[in-house]
Amino acid sequence: VESLNQSSLPTTTNKHKKKRKKKSKKRNLPEEIENDASLKKYWVQRYKLFSRFDEGIKLDRESWYSVTPEKIAEHIAERCRCDVIVDAFCGSGGNAIQFAFTCEKVLAIDIDPVKLENAKHNAAIYGVEDRIDFICGSFFDIAPTLKADIVFLSPPWGGPEYTNCETYSIAEMGDFGTKAFTLAKNISDNIAFFLPRNSNVDELVCLAGPGNQVELEQNMLNNKIVTITAYYGKELIEWGKGNQLFKDTNNQLNMLDDTGYAADFEIQDSVTYQNSSLSCDDE
Numbered sequence: 424v425e426s427l428n429q430s431s432l433p434t435t436t437n438k439h440k441k442k443r444k445k446k447s448k449k450r451n452l453p454e455e456i457e458n459d460a461s462l463k464k465y466w467v468q469r470y471k472l473f474s475r476f477d478e479g480i481k482l483d484r485e486s487w488y489s490v491t492p493e494k495i496a497e498h499i500a501e502r503c504r505c506d507v508i509v510d511a512f513c514g515s516g517g518n519a520i521q522f523a524f525t526c527e528k529v530l531a532i533d534i535d536p537v538k539l540e541n542a543k544h545n546a547a548i549y550g551v552e553d554r555i556d557f558i559c560g561s562f563f564d565i566a567p568t569l570k571a572d573i574v575f576l577s578p579p580w581g582g583p584e585y586t587n588c589e590t591y592s593i594a595e596m597g598d599f600g601t602k603a604f605t606l607a608k609n610i611s612d613n614i615a616f617f618l619p620r621n622s623n624v625d626e627l628v629c630l631a632g633p634g635n636q637v638e639l640e641q642n643m644l645n646n647k648i649v650t651i652t653a654y655y656g657k658e659l660i661e662w663g664k665g666n667q668l669f670k671d672t673n674n675q676l677n678m679l680d681d682t683g684y685a686a687d688f689e690i691q692d693s694v695t696y697q698n699s700s701l702s703c704d705d706e
């Protein structure tokens with residue numbers, strides 16, 4: 424009997440241990456995730472958002488669903504290599520951090536001081552905070568004072584509900600759509616506009632203006648189209664031409680850059696649209 428009791432002991436203890444482990448795992452969840460079940464799916468994907476998440480990345484509630492996944496941010500930053508870039512809506516720094524690896528200076532703007540503080544903190548984890556000027560304020564006020572080679576626009580899309588409609592119109596963004604684009608255009612012709620994957624293509628072509636082009640790139644992660652980036656301006660569109668796309672053994676499209684480096688993200692081939700809007704007299 425004694426030996427039986429003893430042999431059953433460790434099982435009970437293990438059970439307790441398991442319970443304790445589970446509990447402590449739960450306690451490790453950030454407060455904003457713990458308090459909101461709808462955010463749990465983003466927590467599962469935290470390393471997709473920041474590969475160095477465990478080193479102390481900080482995100483507020485909104486940033487959990489609006490930060491750009493790191494691989495995509497890295498790719499966009501490669502395309503946007505330049506001296507000075509404006510990240511007009513920098514949030515918690517998903518894009519700004521990657522721009523700091525490819526650009527001499529990043530002007531990172533956000534209206535929300537908490538997000539900006541988190542962006543600064545997160546940039547320090549990646550060791551790039553010195554290359555970023557963090558500016559708290561509204562892009563709509565600050566834009567006329569800015570000078571840069573490229574402007575990156577990643578405005579709010581109105582929450583995760585953007586996927587509910589078949590086609591997303593930039594009108595849904597209000598001022599963050601056409602108005603933000605016009606302000607960006609006064610800073611530079613080279614604009615990268617980060618948009619929902621179901622964005623209305625006609626509207627994006629229209630934004631290019633008569634006689635101009637836009638390149639629409641579908642950003643894919645693990646075979647899924649996650650977002651679209653619309654590139655305006657000769658320099659940004661030319662970039663794709665100097666790089667080769669090739670299909671790897673898994674039939675994935677990959678990119679081989681000038682140095683022969685094969686980037687390990689997946690992108691879908693992009694399409695360049697020409698806006699050939701003409702006008703004529705009615706009579």
Ligand SMILES: C[S@@+](CC[C@H](N)C(=O)[O-])C[C@H]1O[C@@H](n2cnc3c(N)ncnc32)[C@H](O)[C@@H]1O
Nearest residue numbers: 489490491512514515516517518534561562577
């Ligand atoms: C989609 S999030 C940007 C996410 C960012 N690209 C990232 O990867 O972390 C949009 C951001 O725009 C900011 N924002 C909203 N209105 C703004 C304004 N008028 N000027 C500047 N930033 C604004 C929000 O606070 C939010 O952080």
